[in-house]
Amino acid sequence: MAGMTAANLRPPRRRLARVGALAGLLVTAVALLLAPATPASAHAVLVSSSPAASAVVPDGPAEVVLTFSEPVRKVAGKIRVIAPDGARADRGEPTFESTVVTVPVDPSAGRGTYLVSYRVISADSHPVSGAFTYSVGAPSTPPTDTGSDNRADPVVENGVKVAKYLGYAGLLLLVGPALVLGALWPRRLSRRGPARLAWTGLGLLVFATLAELWLQVPYTAGGGLFDVTGAGLGDVLGSTYGATHLVRLGLLAAAAFLLRPLFAGPVGRTDGVILAILGGAALFTWPLAGHPAASPAPAVSVVVDAVHLGSMAVWLGGLVMLGGFLLRRADERELGAILPIWSRWAALAVAALLLAGTVQALIEVATPTALVDTTYGRLVLAKIVLFVLVLGVAAYSRALVRRRTAAGRPTPVRRAVWAELAITAVVLAVSATLVQTPPARTAGADVAGTQVGLFTTTLSSPLYSLQVEMAPAARGNNSLHLYAYTLDNRPQPVEEWKATAALPAAGIEPIEILLLPLTDNHATGEINLPAAGEWQLRFTVRTTDIDQATVSATVSIR
Incomplete structure (x- = not known):
């Protein structure tokens, strides 16, 4: 019954x-x-802006336009335009149309340098933030945005x-x-x-x-x-x-x-x-x-990533069952039947992991240089090294199974299984970090409108203040812009400009920088910095026939 x-x-x-x-x-x-x-x-990046970053425009614009590489979504209250006096210059809510974000701005907010800060969401769910400046009439000391923190x-x-x-x-x-x-x-x-x-x-x-x-x-x-x-x-x-x-x-x-x-x-x-x-x-x-849905080949990336994840779950989940239960509880006859089947499954899962991982890396890293020059690429290399270690232990386990020693003496196989799991636990940690890191294909991009590679500082003397901008602040050719202001922050007419760059640690004596005046308070020049180090910049500005002062700055060149 x-x-x-x-x-x-x-x-x-x-x-x-x-x-x-x-x-x-x-x-x-x-x-x-x-x-x-x-x-x-893809992982969105700012490719251009209007006004352009560091541009000097004659009149205040009625709007600031940000153009991203791909469509972005809004984060409430995270796009702001700060006027030279520190007040908000943006008016109303920004509009989002695919890759273009338009921010209404008060055109009568005054002369000087404006700060534009933004934070938006890219299609792969990651936030993208940054800031740049532009100037109306003439540059001034850049304002700070104390009301919003995009970090x-x-x-x-x-x-x-x-x-x-x-x-x-x-x-x-x-x-x-x-x-x-x-x-x-x-x-x-x-x-x-x-x-x-x-x-x-x-x-x-x-x-x-x-x-x-x-x-x-x-x-x-x-x-x-x-x-x-x-x-x-x-x-x-x-x-x-x-x-x-x-x-x-x-x-x-x-x-x-x-x-x-x-x-x-x-x-x-x-x-x-x-x-x-x-x-x-x-x-x-x-x-x-995540990243795969936003890759250059989304259909391929999504399928490959699902295969990669499924293969990982089959392989590692099976190892947990093998080490935690079967090798301790099953008898010799049962292990003799189970282990060869599991060995074939594991081999297929590892093969799928290798193939899917290779395709993923080719899509997300894009170039060999990005493999070593970006955080994403270096994490991929770390994952490869760890994976090679796991494969070595797995090959040892498979050899034991083929020799049929595991059924009679499961202890060596059990030790190998736990060694595999210990290493793959680290691999999972690397993977968890990897999926939160911008892909190398976008992290290594040269993005217009951002201040990556820009050195800027304001130097003071009893006669004037001098705003210095150098880009890209790296070895090789660099562009230099100098803006002179009175002590009450008005454009200071300059009679003569002089500038030098030296690297004493490397025995490089001062190199004269030829400067071309663009306006009465703005000059520009080009300088080739041949070596990395702490370069010393000296600027002598003569404001009248008899009044001049020298200021200096140190810029780190990598």
Whole structure:
């Protein structure tokens, strides 16, 4: 009677599991319908502005126009124009049209130097911030923006990386037990331990997904860990990033109903196929919310990244099951049957990892120079070195299996498995940092409108103040601009300009810089700096027939 009751209960439980899975899929479908239709694009960078950076215009513009390399989204209150007196010069809300952002500006805010600061969201969900200056009539001492801070909170930045890491860890802890329990687990062994591990993995995945949604608000808008508003959270949930995370939660909910019977005992082919489909669909939510969806070849990048992630989860999740359970609990006969199959699976997963990783690197790094000159490229190199170490340990494990010593003496294989896992734990940490780093293809770009490579300072004397600008402030040819002002910040007419550059540490005596006056208070010149070091610049400005003063500055050339 008890046996009949159990048998009769099985079909309703299966039906309940499938109904639960269907409910999770409905949540996923709703999230997909709510997802905005945005074009794929790269990590956005500012390519031009009007007025241009450091430009001097005769009259105040009625608007400042920022043009980015790809479409960007708004961060409320993070685009500001500061007048020379420190007051806000922007008027009203900026308008966003694809790659162009237009900021209304008060054209009568006065003469002098204006500061434009911005923070926007690129299509790969990462914030892009920067600042530049332009001048009306003549340059003055640049103002500072005390009312807005576009710098990212380090606690939030590190929190995002930790959440990414926990998500990866949860994925492999879920996939490994589900795969082994469904295909390789001996019937005589209890499933309780692997089931607990899998539920832990599922919990980590849900927690990491919710944490990423929460942290995305202060990460994109700037602010602390708890600077989360309803409007900010609504903006995140209404973006592609938010939609993909909601889809992931829906797929995990659907999978949870089918995982319960799998953890209790063998399941049918239909449930196994549905689980595989749900798992494959969930894998695509990672690349769709990050760099791959915004690469030059988004379709290829998304598929390759999903394959890369899935291969990682199969390989490392299987290793956890192998080292944590099978090598300790299975007998010699069972290990003799399981290990050769697992060895083939691992070889296929590693091959897929290598192929997908190579394609990813080619797309995201773009050039050999970027591989060593950018943070993204150096992280890729570190990941490659660690991966080579893992492959060496994996080859040793596979050799043990081929010699069939693992079934009789599993201890050497167990040690090799834990060595693989220890190294790959570091690989996962590098990966979590990598996905938060701007790709090398954009990090190494020469972006117009930014002040990267610009040295600027204001020097004072009893007769005048001198604003100095040098670009790109690097070895080789450099352009120099000098602006002279009276002590009450009005243009100071200059009778004669003189300038020299010296590098005493390298024995380079003062080199005269030929200066060309452009206006009565503005001169320009070109200088070739042949070596790196602390260059000493000296400027002598004669304001009348008898009045002159010399000021100096030190610029670091790398």
